[in-house]
Amino acid sequence: MFATATSAVREAANGPDVILRIEQTLGQPLQVLGGEQEARFTFLAVRRWFGWSAGQILLFDIGGGSLEIAGGADELPDLAESVPLGAGRMTVEFLPDDPPGDTEIALLREHARRTLAPVAERFAALPRPELVAGSSKTIRSLARLAGHPMTGWSGSPRMVLRRDLLGSWILVLARVPADARRELPGITADRTFQITAGAVVLHEAMGALGIDELEVSPWALREGVLLRYIEDLGW
Helix, strand or coil, X not given: CCCEECHHHHCCCCHHHHHHHHHHHHCCCCEECCHHHXXXXXHHHHHHHHCHHHCCEXXXXXXXXXXXXXXXXXXXXXXXXXXXXXXXXXXXXHCCCCCCCHHHHHHHHHHHHHHHHHHHHHHCCCCCCCEEEEECHHHHHHHHHHCEEEECCCCCEXXXXXXXXXXXXXHHHCCCCHHHHCCCCCCCHHHCCCHXXXXXXXXXXXXXXXXXXXXXXXXXXXXXXXXXXXXXXCC
């Protein structure tokens, strides 16, 4: 067993106590990943999934506590950043009402834009991506809701999410109560409450970096952690 924790644990006020209890229960150390580590490991997984032919990759990954963005043409990214715009965090801070009102959505949009502005400036220095990828359960759920399937060059299925269609679905999500969202395609019970915040954050992140559409990666942080672990063993 290989145990890891991310932003929810590392930033919790009682994080050290939680980590200690987990380690005592498991009988082994818990690896607590930093935000940049999350971005780098996830980028590694996405690179391995799409291969070297994908060229310059730009990655978006939305967790519960943070949004990771990474870009580069190598196996590991040239630039990797983590910002506190996770779907769970933004729901608690900006969208506590169910369903949220237009004012709450507007405040979240403005907060996301301000937070992403300096990040977008740094990523603007990278070459234009040849592939834009999105990973994590939140983005996969949004793609099943608002995306459209395509066929890859090898005949493999692909899922592409366009920013304009995502924007249209935000209007729907913001007006549907959480317990009714599970009736929408792709929205699982564990995502119903925070999916609206995730959609707003992704929409603003794509806009800040000038991205019109992304392709969903089946591999994400978990696979990246495992790949790095296997490589460290020297296999």
